[in-house]
Amino acid sequence: MKRNIVQVFTLVWLLLLSVTVLAQGEAFTPVRNAIRGGSSRELSQHFGSTVELSFDGDKQSYSATQAEFVMKDFFAKNAPAGFDFVHYGGSNEGTPYAVGKYVSKTGAYRMFVKMKSDRGTLVIDTIDFTKE
Incomplete structure (x- = not known):
């Protein structure tokens, strides 16, 4: 009986974990x-x-407006040739993040994007590009 309860608990936990990861991926x-x-x-x-x-x-x-211009300049100098997120995760506090690989003609970058909740909506808090 005890073994069945542990198995059911483990199954439910894994299902909830997979739903959380899918939801985080959809947000990105x-x-x-x-x-x-x-x-x-x-x-x-x-x-x-x-x-x-x-x-x-x-x-x-x-500010959001300044960040738009900074990203516009980055994209102009490093036009995307390919991009995809390779990992999604979340902190213990539930802050979602994703790690991706950004490829341009000038080189490849590891990219980290962290979101935060703002009035019930997920918004981008941090973007980090590291040249590989």
Whole structure:
């Protein structure tokens, strides 16, 4: 009897975990599409009021409008040739994040995107590009 309860609990836990990971992946779908298209305008639709952008360790915090222009400049200099998220996760507090690989003609970058909840909506809090 005890063994059955443990098995049922484990199964339910795994199902909930898989649903959480799928939901996190879905939250990043429009972000992925905007990055693939090199569209700073589409990407900015998912920015919080402030966004931390980091390029090879040089971090700065920007307003959503400023961050849009910074990303527009980045995409102009490093037009996307390929992009996809390779890992989705969440912190213990439930903050979703994704790690991806951004490829341009000038090189490849590991990309980290962290979201946060703002009035019940997930918005981009941090984007970090690290040249590989």
